[in-house]
Amino acid sequence: MKGITLDVLIADEIRSQIENGQYPEDSRLPSERELCDEFSVQRLTVRSSLQILKYEGYIYSKNRSGYYVAKRRITKNLKEFRSTTHILELMGKPSSITLLQFDKIEADKKLAARLDIPIATPLYKLSRLRKLEEEPISIEISYTFAEYVPGLEKFDFTSRSLYAILEKEYHIVMDRAEQEISVIHANEMESELLKVDLGASLIKEHGIVYDTQNRKLEYRENMMLMNRFVFIK
Numbered sequence: 001m002k003g004i005t006l007d008v009l010i011a012d013e014i015r016s017q018i019e020n021g022q023y024p025e026d027s028r029l030p031s032e033r034e035l036c037d038e039f040s041v042q043r044l045t046v047r048s049s050l051q052i053l054k055y056e057g058y059i060y061s062k063n064r065s066g067y068y069v070a071k072r073r074i075t076k077n078l079k080e081f082r083s084t085t086h087i088l089e090l091m092g093k094p095s096s097i098t099l100l101q102f103d104k105i106e107a108d109k110k111l112a113a114r115l116d117i118p119i120a121t122p123l124y125k126l127s128r129l130r131k132l133e134e135e136p137i138s139i140e141i142s143y144t145f146a147e148y149v150p151g152l153e154k155f156d157f158t159s160r161s162l163y164a165i166l167e168k169e170y171h172i173v174m175d176r177a178e179q180e181i182s183v184i185h186a187n188e189m190e191s192e193l194l195k196v197d198l199g200a201s202l203i204k205e206h207g208i209v210y211d212t213q214n215r216k217l218e219y220r221e222n223m224m225l226m227n228r229f230v231f232i233k
Contacts, residue, residue, distance in 0.1 A: 006045050007045050007046075007052065008049075008052065010035075010039050010041065010045065010049040011049040011050075011052040013039075014029070014035075014049065014050075014053060014058075015056075015058055018058055018059075025072060026068055028066055028067070028068050029050075029059065029066060029068065032047060032050070035049075035050075050067055057070055057073055057227055057230065058070055071227075071228065072093075073227070073228055073229060073230045074091070074132075074137075074229050074230070075229075076229060076231050076232070077231075077232055077233065078231055078232065078233040079233050081175065081177055081209075083161060083162075083163050084130065084140070084222075085161040085163070085164075086161075093132060093133070095131060095132045095137075096130075096131045096134075097128050097129070097131075098129040099127075099157055099158055100127040100128060100129055100139075101125060102126050102127075102153060102157065104124055104125075104146060104153065105122075105123050105124075105125050106119075106120040106121065106123070107119060107121040107122075107143075111143060111219065114208075114219055115219050121145070123143045123144060123145060123146055124143070124146050124153070125141070125142070125143055126141070126142040126144070126162060127140070127141045127142075128141075128157060132228070135228075136193060136194050136195055136225075137194075137224065137228045137229075138223060138224040138225065138228075139193055139194065139222070141222070142162060142218055142219075142220045143219040143220070144217060144218045145215075145217060148170065148215070148217060155169070166217070172211050173212045174211055174217065175210055175211055175212045175214075176209070176210050177208065177209045178207050178210075179205055179206060179207025179208075180205075180206055181231055182203075182204045183201050183204070184203075184204045185199045186200045186201075186202050190223055194225060196225070201226050202223050202224060202225065203222075203223070203224040203225075203231075204222070204223055205220075205221075205222040206219075206220060206221040206222070207219070207220065
C-alpha cells in the first residue's frame with residue numbers, strides 16, 4: 001500500500017482545524033511561510049497541501065493576499081433521504097425561501113415520460129429560490145401529484161417546507177428518492193437568480209420521491225451552486 005504523503009497529512013490537519021472552528025469562514029489562513037514553520041516542511045509541500053484543500057472546496061485564494069476559509073458546504077448523503085431544509089437545520093443554518101412560481105398544471109409529454117403517467121395528469125408545480133445568509137444557493141422545482149394533496153395552494157411555502165406541510169396537513173411522509181446527479185451550465189434565468197456567470201457550472205439533482213406507502217409523490221429538479229454543496233455516499 002502506498003504511504004500517505006506529507007502534503008496529505010498536512011491537508012488533513014488544516015481541514016480538521018477548519019472543521020473544529022479554529023479558522024472560521026472567510027478567515028485568512030496563516031501564510032505559506034508560517035505554515036512551513038508550523039509543520040517543519042518545505043514550501044512546495046505546503047503549497048501542495050493548500051491545493052488539495054482548494055480542490056476540495058475548503059479554502060479559496062485571493063490574489064496577493066493568501067488563502068481564506070470557504071463557506072461551509074452543505075453535505076448531502078446519497079444513502080440518506082433528507083430535505084435540504086432539514087440538513088441546514090441540523091447545521092444550525094436556517095435558510096430562507098423566495099417563492100418563484102406555484103401553479104396547478106397538467107403533465108406535458110416530457111413530465112409524463114419521466115413519471116410514467118398519462119399526459120395531462122394534474123400536478124402542482126412549485127418553484128423556489130433558497131437563500132442561506134442572504135446568498136442564493138439553489139433553485140428548487142417540485143412537481144407533486146395533485147390527487148394526493150388537494151388544496152395545496154392554500155399554504156405558505158416561504159415559511160414552511162413542502163415536506164413539513166405534507167406530513168402535518170396530509171399525513172404523508174416522504175421516504176426515499178431515485179435521483180441522478182449531474183453537472184449543467186447555468187442558463188439565463190439560473191445565472192440571474194443564483195448570481196453566477198452565464199454558463200457557469202451548477203449541480204443538478206433530479207428524480208422521483210416516494211412516500212412510506214411506496215407511492216410516487218414528487219418529481220423534483222434542484223439546481224445548486226457548486227461551491228455550496230457536496231455529495232457523499
